[in-house]
Amino acid sequence: MNMEVDAAVIPVKGVEGQKIAVLGLGRSGLSAARALRDGGAEPLCWDDNPAARDRAEAEGFAVADLTRAETMESVRSLIVSPGIPHLYPEPNPVIALALDLGVPVDNDIGLFFRSAADRGWGDYDVQPRIVAVTGSNGKSTTSALIHHVLESVGRDTQLAGNIGRGVLDIDPPGDGGVVVLELSSYQTDLARALTPDVAVFTNLTPDHLDRHGGLGGYFAAKRRLFAEGGPDRAVIGVDEAEGRYLANQLGEGPTDDRVIRISSGQKLTGPGWLVYARKGFLTEWRKGRQVGSIDLRAIPGLPGAHNHQNACAAYAACRALGLAPRVIESAFHTFAGLPHRSQIVAERGGVRYVNDSKATNVDAASKALRAFDRLRWICGGLEKEGGLEALLPATGSVIKAYVIGREAAAFAMTLRGVETEVCTDMATAVARAAAEAQPGETVLLAPAAASFDQYDSFEKRGEDFVTQVGKLPPL
Template identity: 80%
Template sequence: MIPVQGFEGQGVAVLGLGRSGLSAARALREGGAQVVVWDDNPKARDKAEAEGFAVRDLTRSEAVEDLACLVVSPGIPHLYPTPNPVIAAALDAGVPVDNDIGLFFRSLGAGWDQFDRAPRVVAITGSNGKSTTSALIHHVLEASGRDAQLAGNIGRGVLDIDPPGDGGIVVLELSSYQTDLARALTPDVAVWTNLSPDHLDRHAGFGGYFAAKRRLFAEGGPDRAVIGVDEVEGRFLAGQMSEGRSDDRVIRVSSGRKLSGPGWHVFARKGFLAEWRKGRQVASIDMRDIPGLPGAHNHQNACAAYAACRALGLGPRDIESGLRSFGGLPHRSQRIAEAGGVSYVNDSKATNVDSALKALQAFGKIRWICGGLMKEGGLEALKPALENVIKAYVIGREAEGFALQLPGVDAEICTTMERAVAHAVADAQPGEVVLLAPAAASFDQYDSFEKRGDDFAERVTEELAKR
């Protein structure tokens, strides 16, 4: 646990008692704060009370006015579309509002004067690929013998980790919800994977979404910034962080095009990762036979992870070894079965159009299971990859409307995962891929994308067992 510093003897409230909220409450108490908690869910309140926390109804008038800080869980709106009433009351009362990420950076450095090598933090954000990139960095570090912990939006709660030891490295995946509110953001290495429209209601549009993620770089000024430059926002951010073309504090990353100039570049083209520095190639890795990182989108993740590990001092061959031993993450281009020459791939994490596009571009001859709660913008952006689709099997309550947005694609309205998998397995021929890449949220039928992916895997196993 990372005890929270700076609130000893002061009243601090925690709003929202999920994983991050309870973790923050424990760490605040460990640091000497007088903690009160609240959640609209009675079961969550009961759980916190059983751990000895004082429950205070923060929705009551003047309930926040004696607080030194209000700590908010990431799922609770603090600005758009409208602030939660408790947060609005705190803002009116002049009470600082923070989250567990801000508390982590505020508290992490206590006692580091005893170390020969100070611990370091790598923080990763972006629209797509940040979980894979975070897990990949962590895996490469551990495979190289480094002391590393994975936390944040993946792995453990950020305040639940052990205080890092001499030379230890903390790898954090951070969502826009987390970067938007954190009052302190001071990573040693900050990584930007890419940017595409998502969570627009929470950030009042694409500009607000960009601004929320940009805070990771603008607030603390990392020693190194690894920035994907395949979108204009990434190129803009890289330009803002750099003092000039040869400034190697910024490592520019791309998938699909060669980067040139005197700076530090890592890019992937035609299945090969290349590192260039000061106008010269210094390393190259053949990515084509690495099973845990299929497709151009995973090559982009590998470039970002490679660059971050290089910024931490690892050598190219050590990083390559780690890339080759990486098994991939569940629900992200996860190959779950092979039978009769057909591959079955679970990419349930492809909850938006951009991530689904990358999944469709990673494979050929696809029998595509798709559908769910569509997000803003429709499916037009999928058009470049639809030529890879032999047939679509559409699930979800909006299946008919989803299918209408796939002109020229043979689409079958299946509604349920059970029916979609049964028909796709029956139709599939050797050399084809049955791919779950929904391009939509899961909440019309499932509690999470993980539950959707698990259902797909279970249905595939059942269908293959019948044959």
């Protein structure tokens, strides 16, 4: 059986005639296999899931058990999907075998940058550029906002990576086109080529620590985006020590404007290129002179200090691409925001309902809580490493918390000083919050926890919230 599938549109360069193994046959794995085949390679595919192997065979790919040494010895390299551990907490057995045999390990991001680096996409008057965004929180909104601004001014732009399309599934960019990539630590940690023209670091807070062997390993994975290829411009959030350290490492001195420092909540000073937001106003300084300012308070798609940080990062990236401040400001006003990220889904009886299901860790939830006054807070799920202690200072605006999840009672007990009600499921939480909410209040889903105890993903959790709000009886 051979199923017709659209060919990958970014063929991998430099692999003609090579036998290359592909581990993990989800979206990125199959995309990589197609792009390798289009580049003249012979992919050998494997996934622990028989259904995934069947899908690959239906597309005409060879399926081979990569746990067998004789198979791994026959390949030039191994391409790994991002969800598969390659080092911590321990390497996947296939990757461990590749390490033992000296087989190079890479991922689809590395293949993309390797193929983009030779600029073989076409003949251009203005070469396409790549903007890559990483960080703990805000990278999806920042990436989408950059893409939105570029679309608003008529630039050829595509959004890919951890958001939008797979990196090898995009169309070859047009003259002067811009590819905007959101990259997770899983993706930057393993890629053997990372050469963006503009690289963005939003912030760093503890997350995925088991996968990276601790906070230092997590930061090192993010840092690779800047250290491996040397972007022409780096936009660095300096609200944490790691960001200040990274900016210091990249700059040759305080006036080196290859580094644009950004902040939310503090005024930045000095002769360099600076973008910061304070009290709802974004300000840009360059060479000791103010050159731009935006009132962010009037932009509905960017509520709260955490979105103001995203706005600073996107603004700085767009300025690095040569866009004027007023052009960027105009585009900001038409940005609708992303689903599951401070998304206003309804207003009934003077009560707003906001879906921030993407707030899966303490830092993201803290920022969501600080973005609104007078909150009915729906929270809970699979608690992450580190507990909730750091969240408590942000709960001052919470009138009451409605806790969901299989361990809702235990989760509620950690919220000291907050009135709580154990609801367990989303339908009960939404119904109870709606019944008690008064005009001027906000019902906010900001779980501060992973979704996997009850849902397949944070998206499914957010969709359930939206569904339950839609089922509320008419007022």
